[in-house]
Amino acid sequence: MSHTNGQAIISISNLGKIYETPTSSVHAISDVSFDVEAGEFVSVLGPSGCGKSTLMMIAAGLRTKTSGAIQVNGRDVDGPMDDIGIVFQRDVLLDWANVIDNVMFSIEARKLPTKEYLPNAKRLLDSVGLADFYEARPYELSGGMRQRVSICRALVHDPQLLLMDEPFGALDALTREQMMLDLQSVWLQSKKTVLFITHSIQEAVFLSDRVIVMSPRPGTIDLDLRIDLPRPRSLHIMETPNFNAYMREIRETFEARGVITHV
Ligand SMILES: Nc1ncnc2c1ncn2[C@@H]1O[C@H](COP(=O)(O)OP(=O)(O)O)[C@@H](O)[C@H]1O
Ligand SMILES: [Mg+2]
Known part of the structure; x- marks a missing residue:
């Protein structure tokens, strides 16, 4: 897209995370690889429990990885990052x-x-x-x-980088739509790189330059889809054939994995 310059702000290769608990080990994410370029808005979309928050917390330097590599701004992530902003589902x-x-x-x-x-x-x-x-x-x-x-x-x-973990997940549908518009305009003004975690297909397609679809746990990448829709996007874009074709492709990707989707 025209607003990016091809420089990777996040670079993830073969990332894996296994949580060891006293009673079991939970394989949260497996072999995750993708880059996010400067100025790009990228969503990570996946069913509950597939490791989305885990991925984001590792990118923020707030959790450790088990395997693979992750760099932000060209540096290995090895502790809490200063040059990022984070928004969680529940405000703090x-x-x-x-x-x-x-x-x-x-x-x-x-x-x-x-x-x-x-x-x-x-x-x-x-x-x-x-x-x-x-x-x-x-x-x-x-x-x-x-x-x-x-x-x-x-x-x-x-x-430089904004990480958002289901920031609209606790809001009602109408508020959520207004928030999507507001986030889009803040992003268009600020040119930040955004990694946006969601389980809403609609939210992901509406907001993103790219949607990365994760499988159920252990989360792997099933689809990395470029969303080629003009900006700024109005809510009416959700009624267009192109928008719905993206929705359908994502839904079919989930269905192939046995994930039930709605909306
Ligand atoms: N601190 C932890 N210790 C053990 N298991 C965890 C921990 N955090 C997350 N998990 C497990 O890892 C998996 C992925 O969790 P999470 O990244 O929160 O998924 P998501 O955000 O996609 O819902 C889940 O099965 C969850 O129970
Ligand atoms: Mg989560």
């Missing part, structure tokens, strides 16, 4: 702090200069419709607004 906002302080928490935690980054925090909040909520506390916000704050917090230090 500080209840006693207001919205702007929650966003600026990323800056304080990294000991970056607050004054320099404050305009960035405000610009991000404004871009997701939270201009009037700087002083609000998290408990005053809806689930969608809380996740918007989480996205701003993940981006405020201007990381």
Whole structure:
């Protein structure tokens, strides 16, 4: 795609993870290989328990791999990464702090200069419709607004890479659609590289340049599908034949593995 320059930001080859517990060993992911280029929006799509979160946590340096190799920005991942932003399914906002302080928490935690980054925090909040909520506390916000704050917090230090683990999974359908649009526009403005984990086929096709489909556990890659749809994408694109052809190809990939899909 035109917005990428062919440089790999994430490079994963033959990655494997086996969890050893006192009673058993769980083979979570097996022989996973793919690259994500600078500026690309890539979704990893797979059924519950196939190792999506495991993959993301390894990319973030928050969990160790068992085998294979993973590099981010050309360096082996061997501990928590600084130059990334993470958004989880359940937001981890500080209840006693207001919205702007929650966003600026990323800056304080990294000991970056607050004054320099404050305009960035405000610009991000404004871009997701939270201009009037700087002083609000998290408990005053809806689930969608809380996740918007989480996205701003993940981006405020201007990381190269954004990792998102089912960020809209706990939201209702209408909120989720609005979040897809907001994320798309934030991404189009920021040109970040995004690795987006989801179990929604629709979400993956709508948002992505590429969708990587994983098999049931141990998760392996069954399909690496380029989504060649023009941007910005409106919700109506989901009614088009091209969109539905992508949906069908992914669904058939799941069905070949015995995974039951809906939507
Ligand atoms: N810390 C852990 N210890 C043991 N098993 C784990 C651990 N974390 C995840 N697993 C297992 O690894 C598999 C993949 O989990 P996960 O990566 O969370 O999948 P997903 O995010 O796709 O639902 C699951 O069977 C899960 O039970
Ligand atoms: Mg998960």
